[in-house]
Amino acid sequence: LVIEADFSQLLLKATTELMTKTDAAERTVLMLVADAHETPVQTEKCIWFLFKLGADPKATDRSGNTAAHLAARRDNLRDGATPLMEAARAGSWKCTKHLLHLLRQLRFNECSTHGNSKRSRLLGLKDHRGRTASDLARLNDHSELANYIELEMRLVFDCNGSITGLDFVESWLKDMKKLIEDENYSALVQKVNRFNCDLPNSQGNTFSMMFIYVAQPQQRSNPDTTNLNQETFLKKLLQVCDPTCANTYGMSALHIAAYKGNSAAATALLNAGARANVMCLEWTPLMQAACCTQQDAAASVCWILLCAGSNWSLKNREGKTALDLATEQGSHKMAELLRSRSDEFYPVTNPQGLCVIINISKFESSSEGERKGSQFDVERVSELFSKLGFIIDVREDLTADEIENYLDCVRIWKELERHGAFVCFLMTHGREDCIVGSDGKPCKIFDLTRKFQPKLCSSLAGKPKIFFVQACRGLEKDELLVKRETIDNAGGRFEGTSVLYPSNSDFLIFYATPRGQVAFRDENTGSYFIQTVCELIEKYYQTEDLMSIMVRVNKRMAKKPYRDGDQYFHVVGEITGHPTRKISLDPSRACD
Structure with missing residues (x-):
């Protein structure tokens, strides 16, 4: 891989x-x-x-x-x-x-x-x-x-x-510069070879760096021929020179290509082995592109660098990103391109965040039945979100007070500051507007989620806070009359919780069932909702944002009714919340 x-x-x-x-x-x-x-x-x-x-x-x-x-x-x-x-x-x-x-x-x-x-x-x-x-x-x-x-x-x-030590290099580079300016590529092919192309002058600059700085494609009487000759020579040059070579300060040929807006050179250098995030005094090639005076050229190089894995969130010594620099320089097209990368989705970090799994399967009161099969949900969620780059913390059979106390500890955990998201699975019985602890006492959903509001949990301010609630929200069942052979599903049980419409941004709550209805769970396979969520996240996390995936979850559940004994029931989840950006669970988007 x-x-x-x-x-x-x-x-x-x-x-x-x-x-x-x-x-x-x-x-x-x-x-x-x-x-x-x-x-x-x-x-x-x-x-x-x-x-x-x-x-x-x-x-x-x-x-x-x-x-x-x-x-x-x-x-x-x-x-x-x-x-x-x-x-x-x-x-x-x-x-x-x-x-x-x-x-x-x-x-x-x-x-x-x-x-x-x-x-x-x-x-x-x-x-x-x-x-x-x-x-x-x-x-x-x-x-x-x-x-x-x-x-x-x-x-x-x-x-x-x-x-010092190679005094002849200065005069040789001066001669080669004249040939570059005259576009005498046939002479350059004869004079430049793998032995001399990377020899440094007093500041560590080499012929390949000078060529990329000087030989910008020009609008000539026959521009296609000019560009072809330049690109052909560069291709030959990169077969013998070191594409990673940098001067004494770390300025590489890729930095120069980005600064000059030379997209052809940037592409050739990256294909030859140049590093997209190489640093020169804490400046990346992407930052150099932001200083290019030609907007179209800057945007073109920016796109090439981003496709090669350039990290747009890196900051220089002044704490400025490539987007900050592009905005300052008036490079609007590049700034818009970077802004679309940074603003469309919440930033993805490594690790992505903390994934808390609270599963209550056994209860002190006989009135609350054991949630058999819930271990399959814990295993599935833990496996998937661990692979997606989340830190997993599982808590089993907590009382109502223990749930409250545990989430209070989580919200002040300092490590949340370096995480890009927070995910919490609440899996238990439920009633009306609450979930139930192992002692049978209720915990209101709103009381649990508001612990992570910015004023109480500043570490997660502006970051997505995602809750999955696997619990009933009533006793109703949406029965469906269909032919038995048309539905491929297993038998199951049901459970119970509430609805919440948080006023704060960046919250998302996914309920296993609409308000007033039961949520189904199979003793042998786990909960219908949780298993479907995991299956579709795993299938689409690379190509779709979380909200789009959850629409697929509802579509799947609506088209595939749940079988409980000899009866079939419609089951559709409910989504509440106010995210301000799209949420990606793709760890390859991580900026660090």
Whole structure:
């Protein structure tokens, strides 16, 4: 799933326990992904999720490989080798360049503290046989790559991040800039190669960065030919250069493409392996796009970055998002695009939120019958909402006072601040406007839900608060006269609660049945309403919002009457509340 970048299914199936499990070669999931031949752009988000679940990048397989070693090369490990050594020995220009170029950035080489010493030490590391990365490259007939590593080792960083050691690069880049401005792509093809395309000037800028900055598509007498030549050259360039390379401050080619509004370059870079959320002084490419002076170009690049997994909710050092910047810059089309992303749905977080399940199956009073089969509802809800990224907390057979006290504790739980939603399942008997505790005493629905109003629970202010009530709301049954063979359903029991129309926004309450009627439950399969809800959420959570799914629930229940013995009954749920946005349960929408 990670290799295929199927983030939605990954969230449903990946668990913390799986992160430590290994195959016959003692390789973890992270190692298997690292050893994959190719992965799409969206795999980055999946890998970050593995880390959040506890994947250990330092874990080793039976041969001593870490995930980094496996990513750097795809053959056997030699004792004491670093990932750079493995990439060099395997002749992997792509991995070797990426690892070398990371050490050009201030945040990795720490030159302000260590000068050039840390970087020099790391590049000069030797394996157990005393061989450096360049030695291993040369020993395995990769002499050109060995020369590149040695040239990289000649670079010297001062405490301000300025680079010396390759003085010829400045004049060479100046010559190449003239060719770019003249659109002399045939000459560029002859002069630019994998050895020189990523060499840095004093600030760490390379030819590929300069090309994307200078070679904007122009309106010429024959624009189609001009654009084609530029894009063709860029395609050739990305076959040999490092698409992740950045200057000393972390400014990458993708940042530049976004700033210049070059959608063709942004697409090519992302397809070549550039990261959509790469940071430069806490600025993402999406933030750079917001500063593009051409509105149409900015919106185009914005769309491309969002499709590649760009996180529109990230903030820079001033606490501003890409939307804030686009609004300030007057980039209205981009701002509208971002606003539609942020305003149409409530934000989805990781974890999505807390899912509380209060199930009362046994009662102190003999007048309240045991709710047999309710354990199937608890199991189904727990399994589904856990896979959807919710933290599950199950409470069984609480008294009325215990229900009140428990929800009071929940509403002041500090962790709610980092959650995007709150879900509560109330499953018990009910009467009129209340549910019943295990002691037979009533709890009014309104009293329970208002605990989470903003003035009492500020952590959930502006966030969806969703209640599912599986309980009767009266004694009536909507009997249906139909032929028995036309309905496919099992027998069941019924239960009982109330109706509530909360005045506060962001509340949603889904009742198993309309006011005055019973709610049905089967001893062998669970409640008709809860099981249907779980089935359709699981089927449609990726493509539809929660309200749309619940309409499907009602439609299903209306078309498929419930059988109780020899009789059939219409059962339709009721929805109340005032959400201000759509609610998505798709964990792949998570912004963090």
